[in-house]
Amino acid sequence: MAELKRTPFYDFHVKAGAKMVDFAGWEMPLLYRGIIEEHQHTRTAASIFDVSHMGRLKFTGKGAEAFLQKVCTRNVGKGKPGQSMYSLVCNENGKTLDDVIVSRFDGHWYMVCNASNREKLLGWFAKVGLLNTEIEDETEKTAMVAIQGPKAVGLLDGVLPDPVSDIRRYHFETMRYMMIVQFNVFRSGYTGEDGAEIVCGTTAAGMAMNYLLKSEGENEVLKPAGLGARDTLRLEAGMPLYGHELTEETDPLAAGLGWAVDLSKDFIGAESLRAAASNGPARKLVGMIVEGQRAARQGMEIRQGGKSLGIVTSGAMSPTLKRPIAMGYVDAALSSEGTGLEIDCRGNCLSATVTALPFYKRQK
Amino acid sequence: MGAPADRKYATTHEWHKQEGDVVTIGITQFAVDELTDVTYVDLPAKGKQLSAGKSFGEIESVKATSELYSAVAGEVVEANDALKDDPSLVNTDPYGKGWMIKVKVPGANLDGLMTAEQYNAKHG
Numbered sequence: 087m088a089e090l091k092r093t094p095f096y097d098f099h100v101k102a103g104a105k106m107v108d109f110a111g112w113e114m115p116l117l118y119r120g121i122i123e124e125h126q127h128t129r130t131a132a133s134i135f136d137v138s139h140m141g142r143l144k145f146t147g148k149g150a151e152a153f154l155q156k157v158c159t160r161n162v163g164k165g166k167p168g169q170s171m172y173s174l175v176c177n178e179n180g181k182t183l184d185d186v187i188v189s190r191f192d193g194h195w196y197m198v199c200n201a202s203n204r205e206k207l208l209g210w211f212a213k214v215g216l217l218n219t220e221i222e223d224e225t226e227k228t229a230m231v232a233i234q235g236p237k238a239v240g241l242l243d244g245v246l247p248d249p250v251s252d253i254r255r256y257h258f259e260t261m262r263y264m265m266i267v268q269f270n271v272f273r274s275g276y277t278g279e280d281g282a283e284i285v286c287g288t289t290a291a292g293m294a295m296n297y298l299l300k301s302e303g304e305n306e307v308l309k310p311a312g313l314g315a316r317d318t319l320r321l322e323a324g325m326p327l328y329g330h331e332l333t334e335e336t337d338p339l340a341a342g343l344g345w346a347v348d349l350s351k352d353f354i355g356a357e358s359l360r361a362a363a364s365n366g367p368a369r370k371l372v373g374m375i376v377e378g379q380r381a382a383r384q385g386m387e388i389r390q391g392g393k394s395l396g397i398v399t400s401g402a403m404s405p406t407l408k409r410p411i412a413m414g415y416v417d418a419a420l421s422s423e424g425t426g427l428e429i430d431c432r433g434n435c436l437s438a439t440v441t442a443l444p445f446y447k448r449q450k
Numbered sequence: 451m452g453a454p455a456d457r458k459y460a461t462t463h464e465w466h467k468q469e470g471d472v473v474t475i476g477i478t479q480f481a482v483d484e485l486t487d488v489t490y491v492d493l494p495a496k497g498k499q500l501s502a503g504k505s506f507g508e509i510e511s512v513k514a515t516s517e518l519y520s521a522v523a524g525e526v527v528e529a530n531d532a533l534k535d536d537p538s539l540v541n542t543d544p545y546g547k548g549w550m551i552k553v554k555v556p557g558a559n560l561d562g563l564m565t566a567e568q569y570n571a572k573h574g
Binding site for chain 2: 105116117120121122314318379380381383402403432
């Protein structure tokens with residue numbers, strides 16, 4: 087069995103008492119103090135997540151922009167330097183290979199992808215053919231953390247050389263610490279809260295983490311949070327997760343991500359997606375509130391009147407709403423808000439109602 | 451916290467406390483630490499007949515859902531209703547307020563179960 091990879095923060099996680107798990111071949115912290123506590127702390131204060139396991143790919147060369155336009159559903163060419171864009175990467179059939187964030191720098195492009203899909207994407211890009219484009223996989227020589235929560239930006243403003251509050255949502259800035267350490271601060275996140283995601287070199291990583299947590303002192307506003315809370319947070323925010331809402335069996339339109347797909351552009355999968363758009367998806371992704379206190383989970387069948395018409399893709403007890411929430415694909419005809427459905431939970435029948443996403447929206 | 455000496459333990463982490471011919475069943479701190487935040491406990495109704503070694507219910511946490519097993523056969527005389535409103539009692543007091551069911555087991559024999567010492571040696 088191959089050894090699990092470790093991020094630059096591994097020692098920190100162990101010292102902080104984290105329960106470590108295998109995630110996409112990396113040894114990652116599932117939780118430190120408790121998933122619910124870490125979730126609630128993110129919604130009320132600020133949490134720091136180690137997301138170094140995610141893929142970080144640098145694209146250079148004269149052909150880089152054209153290449154990215156070819157493989158991404160989003161019209162990334164419309165992005166200005168300093169801007170980050172959410173996009174899907176699809177195969178020729180318009181099915182989703184991954185969801186990514188593409189950022190335009192002055193001299194190059196940067197793509198952050200799911201840890202589980204990094205190798206798959208690199209293989210796909212090589213197959214597509216890199217014309218006048220070089221890809222440098224920076225994953226293992228960089229670290230990435232996400233600082234999220236209502237107090238995140240204020241906290242970072244007090245700690246970083248330039249204020250994060252000056253960076254617009256889905257934009258980024260390159261900052262320098264002590265004129266030596268360079269790092270990139272992206273005003274984005276995967277929790278439904280405001281905050282930033284910071285990428286830096288591995289040697290600076292440990293220093294950065296200690297500095298961030300130490301400068302908090304006795305206040306302890308910023309606390310570490312693990313992948314368990316990261317999942318419940320993104321679920322409440324109605325955000326899809328690859329391997330659940332996004333797979334090679336589904337296309338972005340069925341997942342409600344048409345806003346990240348520019349059908350007027352030519353890209354791999356565009357033709358299939360245009361056809362899918364005109365026919366309308368057979369099944370659509372919906373949010374559901376589940377009655378009772380039992381969580382619906384991925385793979386559970388969704389029914390109505392005994393007829394099977396969908397499948398749960400993600401589900402959990404929502405720490406904020408204090409009731410079970412779920413996402414899943416259901417027959418398009420039954421996907422409108424308020425539709426009553428049943429979920430088969432290991433033989434128990436749970437009542438559920440289709441609800442608009444997101445389940446949770448932060449106060450602006 | 452070490453498993454208390456006043457009861458016996460199944461390999462599946464259910465503690466069994468015998469008082470006369472009633473056996474109270476719950477789960478250990480070790481099991482609770484693995485589950486983390488408990489969100490739901492599915493317990494049998496009063497009067498249900500349990501078989502030794504079979505599942506009597508389920509426990510759900512933010513992490514996963516697990517079966518609960520009884521090492522004894524008998525009739526459920528009481529299920530802990532408090533867990534309906536507050537499943538977190540299992541997290542905060544697994545050996546006390548987090549008890550799950552009481553089973554009437556005439557001539558109960560818990561010899562086949564581990565002692566606290568044996569359980570702690572395995573999962574201390």
